[in-house]
Amino acid sequence: MGRTGSGKLRDILGLIKDKASQSKAALLSNPSTLSFHLSLLRATTHDPFSPPLHKHLSAILSFGHSSRATASSAIEVLMDRLQTTRDSCVALKCLFIVHLVLVRGDFILQDQLSIYPSTGGRNYLKLSNFRDNSSPLTWELSSWVRWYAQYIETLLSTSRVLGFFIASSSYSSEKDKQEEKITALMDKELLVEVVSLVGLIEEFCKRPDPLHVEGNKLVEEIMGFVCEDHFSAINEVSVRVSEFRERLGGLSFGESVELVCALTRLENCKERLYELSTRKRSVMDSFWCLIGEIKEGAGMEKDEGKLMIRVRSEKAGESARYGERVLIRSRDSVRFSSGRFPFHVPESMESWQMQ
Numbered sequence: 517m518g519r520t521g522s523g524k525l526r527d528i529l530g531l532i533k534d535k536a537s538q539s540k541a542a543l544l545s546n547p548s549t550l551s552f553h554l555s556l557l558r559a560t561t562h563d564p565f566s567p568p569l570h571k572h573l574s575a576i577l578s579f580g581h582s583s584r585a586t587a588s589s590a591i592e593v594l595m596d597r598l599q600t601t602r603d604s605c606v607a608l609k610c611l612f613i614v615h616l617v618l619v620r621g622d623f624i625l626q627d628q629l630s631i632y633p634s635t636g637g638r639n640y641l642k643l644s645n646f647r648d649n650s651s652p653l654t655w656e657l658s659s660w661v662r663w664y665a666q667y668i669e670t671l672l673s674t675s676r677v678l679g680f681f682i683a684s685s686s687y688s689s690e691k692d693k694q695e696e697k698i699t700a701l702m703d704k705e706l707l708v709e710v711v712s713l714v715g716l717i718e719e720f721c722k723r724p725d726p727l728h729v730e731g732n733k734l735v736e737e738i739m740g741f742v743c744e745d746h747f748s749a750i751n752e753v754s755v756r757v758s759e760f761r762e763r764l765g766g767l768s769f770g771e772s773v774e775l776v777c778a779l780t781r782l783e784n785c786k787e788r789l790y791e792l793s794t795r796k797r798s799v800m801d802s803f804w805c806l807i808g809e810i811k812e813g814a815g816m817e818k819d820e821g822k823l824m825i826r827v828r829s830e831k832a833g834e835s836a837r838y839g840e841r842v843l844i845r846s847r848d849s850v851r852f853s854s855g856r857f858p859f860h861v862p863e864s865m866e867s868w869q870m871q
Contacts, residue, residue, distance in 0.1 A: 544811035548568045552590040556597060557716040562655055567737035568609055578624025582685040591617075591628040598641065604648035605734070610705060611641075611664045618671065619683045619744065626681060641665040653862060659724045660735060669743060683748040691702055691719065698759055703771050705761075706756055709775050711778045717783065721748050721788040746792075753782070754803060757810050772814045779811050788801040828833045 555575035559568035579590045594617075599608035617625050643665035648654040675681045680694065698706070720742065729735045760767075760775060767775065786804060790797065 542838065549589045549593055552576060553593050556594060556613070557594075560597060560606045562603055562605050564605040564657060564736060565732055567734045568612065571615065576613060577616070577621055577625070580625040581625070581748075586626060587624045588628045591625065591632055593633055595769045599643075601652060602648060602662050603650075604646070604654045607643065607646060607648075607661045607663065607828075608657060608738065611643075611661065612734075612741070613666060614641075615664075615668055615671075615738075615741060618668070618675070618681050619741075626684070630676070632640050640669045652738065653729075656724075656728045657735075663722060663724055664738065666720045667742065670716050674716045677709055678752070678799060682716070682752070683744045695755055698755060701759075703763060703767060706759060707771060707774050707778070710753060710756050710760075710775070713749050713756070714778050716749050716784045717746070717753070717785055717789070720749070721785050721792070738792070741820060748805060750800075754806060755808060760810055764810070767814060778813055779807050782807060783811075813856070825865070 552575075555572045559572035559576060576590075576594075579587055582590070596615060597667065598607060598614070601607050601610070614629065617629050622628075639722075642662055644656055646661045646665070648658045669684060681795070723739070723742070726735060726739070757779070764772075783804070790800060
């Protein structure tokens with residue numbers, strides 16, 4: 517993507533702003549968070565094409581080894597930069613760092629981020645009306661800011677419901693234990709988790725059309741990262757829907773309706789998910805077969821004008837709980853719409869370690 521004369525001027529002004537911000541931080545920042553503040557500024561430059569450098573991101577994540585008070589101050593610095601900037605490039609990079617903390621950060625940073633300021637919910641990040649009209653590119657990137665913020669808000673909400681952060685490295689090491697806990701959940705609790713996961717997948721499918729930002733490495737990095745969540749969410753839905761296979765005969769009318777409604781919402785995402793992950797079509801086919809089977813087992817039909825729930829009496833064998841689940845590896849390549857805009861999950865992210 518070429519840069520016009522006005523674009524080059526904007527780049528120069530961005531560099532000046534970056535240098536000025538770093539000088540100001542060096543003079544005014546709290547000594548305990550100066551290192552974090554400078555790393556954050558270096559990671560969230562005004563360059564609309566380049567993603568944050570890994571060395572700056574690693575320096576930010578290293579604050580997960582600090583005290584709770586220091587980590588809290590660091591998160592305040594991050595959120596302050598996110599919520600005060602009017603630059604779409606800076607906002608996207610800040611959101612990327614928020615996302616990074618949620619899935620790669622140590623518990624102390626995740627904890628401080630999840631409780632900031634005190635409640636979550638819709639428009640938690642206060643970016644639903646974000647607009648940067650300084651250029652056609654920044655206007656286009658503004659739609660990505662709004663979507664990414666809403667996606668992260670949904671990710672936070674879903675993580676609160678599940679009790680862990682989707683795709684987080686800490687959760688991956690205890691996956692077997694988490695799956696065992698699922699079998700102990702009550703039907704209503706399991707339904708709440710399925711509905712929340714479906715909501716996250718729906719948000720993933722709402723991502724803006726990448727056509728106008730094709731070749732932008734910042735957007736590519738973001739989408740590669742989001743894909744890890746997507747694959748994890750599909751796996752988590754598969755685990756819980758497989759568990760419902762064992763419970764269909766014991767569900768109440770209301771629970772059966774709620775389950776069918778959630779799975780119907782999920783099926784409404786089928787075409788979009790196929791479009792966004794054509795390289796994994798065979799695996800996704802198996803997943804949709806599982807969804808269809810459970811809907812058939814707890815489906816809805818009309819009988820003399822009345823809506824009825826029909827539930828199978830037979831149950832699958834015990835091995836069906838864990839033997840037939842659809843598992844997708846987050847590091848696999850994914851090809852997005854139009855076939856011309858491939859994203860790859862950055863393998864280097866998986867190897868990041870706190871220093």
